[in-house]
Amino acid sequence: MxxxxxxxxxxxxxxxxxxxxxxxxxxxxxxxxxxxxxxxxxxxxxxxxxxxxxxxxxxxxxxxxxxxxxxxxxxxxxxxxxxxxxxxxxxxxxxxxxxxxxxxxxxxxxxDDTLPDLTKRLLDRARTWREARYAAGAVPSWSQWWELAAADRALAPLVAERHRIYPTGHSPEWxxxxxxxxxxxxxxxxxxxxxxxxxxxxxxxxxxx
The missing domain is CATH 3.40.50.150 (Vaccinia Virus protein VP39)
Structure with a gap:
């Protein structure tokens, strides 16, 4: 098969x-x-x-x-x-x-560690684009999204569980x-x-x- x-x-x-x-x-x-x-x-x-x-x-x-x-x-x-x-x-x-x-x-x-400069430019461009959308109110920012989720009756328990696991609000990303x-x-x-x-x-x- x-x-x-x-x-x-x-x-x-x-x-x-x-x-x-x-x-x-x-x-x-x-x-x-x-x-x-x-x-x-x-x-x-x-x-x-x-x-x-x-x-x-x-x-x-x-x-x-x-x-x-x-x-x-x-x-x-x-x-x-x-x-x-x-x-x-x-x-x-x-x-x-x-x-x-x-x-x-x-x-x-x-x-890609063989393209460090290009990767940085791509990340900077993506960040600028996201921040422009946040400023225009087109989409909620990361923190605003979690605030909305915490105010939702169905999602609130899951947000509370997330805060219990990660009291600072997020994992130490690696x-x-x-x-x-x-x-x-x-x-x-x-x-x-x-x-x-x-x-x-x-x-x-x-x-x-």
Missing amino acids: ARTARLAPGAAPQGLRTADVARGRVGAGEDTSPAPRRSPQRRSYVVANPWQEGLDSTPGWRDPLPHREYDAVLTATALHWLPAERLAALYAELRDLLRPGGLLVNADHMP NPPVSWHLAALTEAGFTEVGTVWRGGADAAVAGVR
Whole structure:
């Protein structure tokens, strides 16, 4: 059976098991419908808060997952909340979740250390554009967004939980260059590593078990 992966949350493609590590959650999805038959799809999905489940501190975060092996592990703009030592260890834990030939993709803020001046110019331009939109009232700023969320009846409990975990309002973000991630993936035991996408200072790195 051909195995494919897509960088999106939700149900997995047919016959594919995926684990999705996103902002504030760990999810595992499965679609076991045989491709040649038009039988009803059978899917399972489990969601957990990685900070409550210990993703930032212990391998025990894997215990609630419904399977011991996956074809793909996908994560986007989530792991920069972890310190270097924990992220390096997590890469090895994610490798252990994968079947032979399985794929890990991590998309995050990963500047290209071979283009330091260009990266700085791109970041400065993006910052100027955002600040102009904030000043014009086109969109709320980061702090304004959280104020709106805290005033929302449904989101207020989640905002309170965030403040409990990060009393200062945010994690100490750590955004190493893409070369660090590639080295860490290699050290974690992936047989192939590389950059599969880049947009400015953001990138997606992949590791194949």
